[in-house]
Amino acid sequence: MGIENLKTTLKNEKTGNSLILKTPLIGASGTWGYNVEYQDYVDYKYLGAISTKGITLEERLGNVGERIFEVFGGLINRIGLENVGIEAFISDKLPILKENNIDFLLNIAGNTIEDYEKLALIAQTNNIKALEVNVSCPNVKKGCLEFGLNPESLYFLISKIRKVYEGFLIIKLSPNTQDIKSLATAVESAGADCISAINTLRGLGVKIDYINNKFYKKTVQGGLSGTCIKPVALYMVNQISSAVKIPVMAIGGISKLSDLFEFMAVGASAFQIGTANFSNPSVIEDLAIELSEFMQKNNYKTFDDLKKDIKNG
């Protein structure tokens, strides 16, 4: 048997907007590239969608210097949103997604409200079905994080985007906040269809070497991701799903079947997998097969049935 049992629909009951996913497993932004980059490792039929690398209005070269620092159970990155820019995305990357029938979320980031509005309008004009708005990148000096940490400015920003974009609107939240519930509520009341969480946590990597009686220090400040952030992600997803009715996509340290169950238990309707792809580039395929087999073996006809049972368990 195939993996048809993994099909699921995310729906905003209020607006009726929905997103159909072949499987609830999505490649997280920044770890999956733009389209077919993983084709040597994953059969894309197991993939619910790709979240594209964060796209900005203009091309960006990203940060200078060390961009990756490994820590126990994860890594710190300071890529700084290196991306091809929306124009090149539409002309070079989008046709490949279409040709190969790959479902995707266009992940966007900006410095100003106008940036986000322009990007959303381009998404609308190009009939892009799902938009994931990054209001939570900790690696750029100004912009997205500022919007993402204040309920009022977040509400304002999302209302503006909602006016120009009619597709499935997902807001990606930052964990670097005291009050995730108010942010989630602001997102919902501004008309978004879904929340994805979490983005990376702020972190500092420090390495001290002692060579020839001298200390050498190296530091890398950026966003922490990987299995080590899972408890934070579970906490955040739990808080968010208890505050809003719109569906929640869980992100943060997911790498195995039990992780999916744990996030379902706190209200997740779909999953994004990021850092785990780096150690196991076929992790999404593996998870899809394991999840589907578990469901068949235990007589769950649909993913929604499974979700319900785990949540009520």
Add this chain to the structure above:
Amino acid sequence: MLSFFLRNLDMKKEFIGKIEQIEKISSDAFKMVILSDLQSVKCGQFISILCENKTLRRPFSIADFEKEANQSLTTILFKIKGQATNYLKSLKIGDSVDFLAPLGNGFEIDNKKALLIGAGIGIAPMLFLKKELNKRNIENYLITGFKSRQEVIKGSDRTIIGGTVLDYIEEEIKNQKPQTVYCCAPTVVLKGVDNITRKHNLKTYLALEKVMACSIGVCRGCVIKLIKDKKIANYSVCKDGPVFLGGEIIWE
């Protein structure tokens, strides 16, 4: 493009290999030979090994490759650094190794006399290249540098012990009169070689190192800047590299 969904199994790039041989080759370096289904590789390409308790895979240059019926033997040489290389050292014959391969672009091979330069464990890809050049009857000369006698890995035409191999490049360019230069070494040496060979107008291939996360070009963790046709752009060491042309690299 429906064919895309019928994943071509020959294209598969993740392998579970089996260790055929693991041995100490110098005071701080080991040789590991892995039997797997990997079908073909190019000199200068690398593999990326999953190591216990590590989020990130670790890249190692291919130091030799031989087909064996339907399978192959891939050799790497690794120097002990931290946890991952200590883990590799702890493995035994018969243990399995999960690796991605072949990765990166590899060296272009011109039909011209070549000077090969390696510093420390940078000798690894040079040994593979030397073997390939010999096979093709392309004249070549490998000079390497090591910090001490205990660290020397065999296989060079000339070995410099102590000091820096950089001090001998001018001399070998004069002696050997190469038309192409290849180098794998720490950044300071690569940069030095780049400067020297530019003066002599020699085509130079430099194999770079950067910390890698995805190793397939998507995360942009390993990028460097190149200048081509007066335009500066980012290139990934893992996919666009690790081999870049001398004269094009903007050193950080």
